[in-house]
Every structure is written in C-alpha cells, then in structure tokens.
Amino acid sequence: MKKKTWIIIAVIAAALILAAIMMFGRRNAEAKIGFETTKVATADISTSVTATGTLEAVTTVDVGTQVSGIVEKLYVDFNSEVKKGQVIAVLDRTNLTSELASQQANLRSAQSELEYQKKNYARYAELNQKQLVSASEYDVALQSYRKAQEQVKVAEQAVSKAKTNLGYATIYSPIDGIVISKEVEEGQTVASSFSTPTMFTIAKDLSDMQVIANVDEADIGNVSEGQRVTFTVDAFPDDTFSGSVKQVRQKATTTNNVVTYEVVITAPNADLKLKPGLTANVTIFTLERNGVVSVPSKALRFTPEPQVIGKKYKIKDVQGNPKVWMLQGDTFTAVKVQTGLTDGVHTEIVSGVKEGDVIVTDVTVGNSTAQADESAQQSGGNSPFMPGPRGNNKKKQ
8 A cells, every 4th residue: 555545544543533532522521510409498597696705603792801800710611512691700809809898898987977967967957946056057067968978879889889890700601602712711810991801702503603705896786685595615615505695784895995795694504514714605696597498508609600501501690689590401590589597508588489499509510410419419529610618408410
C-alpha cells in the first residue's frame, strides 16, 4: 500500500478518535450536572439570644455584727446547715457586760435623784400654797423635779441600749439555709465603728437558684418575662439546664463602652449540682413556633444559572423575592412565597407552597446525576455553586 494511502487512513482514524472523545466528554459533562431537592415540610423554628451570667441563690443574707469585739466562739463552718434563730457565733462580752452594769448604776442614781426632787417639789408646792416661799423658789423646785424625771428616762434608755448591745454579742442565723461563706475566725477582732462587718453569708435554699445574665443592649428588646431558657456551666459540660426569664431589670450597666442589662433567670436545682458563683452560658428563646411549614433557608437563596444548568433546561422566572424553584420536567419554575420566622437554617413559609411540594435547593456535580445526589446524601458535602450546609430531606432529580 502506498505511503499516501497510509497517511489518509491515519488522518481518518485520528479524526474518528477525536470525535469519539469529544462526544464522550460532552455526555460525561452533561451527566455531571445534578440537582438537590427537598420536600416542603413542618419544623420547629425558634430565635434566640445568648449571654453569660452568674449563678446565685435566690435569697442570700450577709450576717454581721452591730457591736465590736473579739470572736469568742464559732458554732458553724462552711457548708453548715443552719436554722432560723440558731446561735452561730458569740463575741467576747466582758466590755459589754461592764457597760451594762455602769448604765444600770447610772439609772439607780437617777432614780434616787428623782425621789429626792419629787419630795422637795412636794414641800415647795405646799409652802407655795401657803405663800411661804416666793414664786421663783417654787419654779426652781418644779424645774429640778422635771429634770430628774428626764434623767431617769435617759438612764433607762442607756440601760436598754446596753442590754441590746450585750444581746448583739450572740449572733443568730436570720434564716434557714446553708453557710456559703465564713469571713472570721475565733480570736479575730471585728469592728463596727463605720459599717457592719460581714461574718457569714447564708444562702436560704440552694435547690432553687437563679442566674443573673448580662444581655447586650442590641438583644434586650426581644427579651421578656416567661421566655424559655437553657444554659450550661463548665463544671458539667455535658448537661443542659433549663429555666425561664423571671425579671428584666431596667438599670443599664456600661463596661468598656458596652451596655448590658441584667436578666434574672430561674434555675431549679433539685439535685444540688449547681453552685453559687458558677458562670452560665445562657440561651434565651425569644420566639418559638412549633410545627410550621418551612423550607431550608438556602432554598430561598438558590437561583438556576443558565451557565451552570446548561441549555437542556428552561427557566420560568417571576418578579420579586422571596421565591423558591420547582423543577417540572425540563423547566425550572419560580414560585413567589411569603416568609415568616427564620432561625437561619429553616424559614417559615406563610404562603406560596404547601407541605409536600418538592423544591430545588442546590446544584450538584458528580460523575452522574444519581451519583452526585447519592454522594451528597452520604457525605453532606457543599455544592460548589451554592454555599451553606445541605438540608436533610434530599431527593434525587
């Protein structure tokens, strides 16, 4: 066979091979385009705000002393359970007892003076009636008698105060509870000259606690009493505790130019796991709706792009947003919807589509449409064309 003939055969073979490669490549490229779909379904949707706070007992009392002295005896320690009226500490009473004795002596002296002035006034009153003394002498006797009466009252008050102070030397628990703080030791001197020193802190009931959370000013407008709350603490990272908003305080606190408001949250603590002072990471559910018709939020962001879906498919769009897309045969049809509450992952659909409708949420790429969808279901991978996590209710197209 001539050389020219071989060249012609080789060119024809190369052309056939190239055509086959191009046809296979085109079919393979078309097979790589797939679509991720989901059914419109019901879901529970909620919005929330987060904050941090500190756990504390609902009722906490600082127990101090109104008199100065040396701590003579302590009857409780940290974590001691106490009853209302129980003696928890005693101060040295030497000086207080001496003060009481001194005031009682002053009272007896004032009473003696009163007895004398009373009799003296009676004599001058009788002489005055007989006009045997001058009016000024009578007035002096009357004034001395009245002054003696007042001195007795002053002395009585001083005795009463001394008795009270002596009583203050014995420290009683004002409530039933548990001692969570002890600030003094036996032999220590406490001084009440300017303020009442704290000796103990007693929490009334640790089975009923509360969280004081600091909520940012941008979020406080959505927080109201009665809203559901969950929170965690570092001490028990695997546990989630529940409560509710009890109070939204009006006073603002500014720290480093950040304005926050205190929100009081109930924290039932029947098993006594929670302890005063723990830091709580709080989630306040500001709005909750259960069983509402919804779609994945990414479905509202999806738009079929001609350069992505290819010429095989037609696009039937509508004016305005928001909207979702349905694939009917070879036609993408846009459906305008009215949306409601969203949590970022799901969005409530008020009108436009109904439960059970199938909508397109994403474009998938793989060796074939079926393989792309199957791979997406198994791996939960992201589409290169639409960002965000995929929904759970996927369907092959």
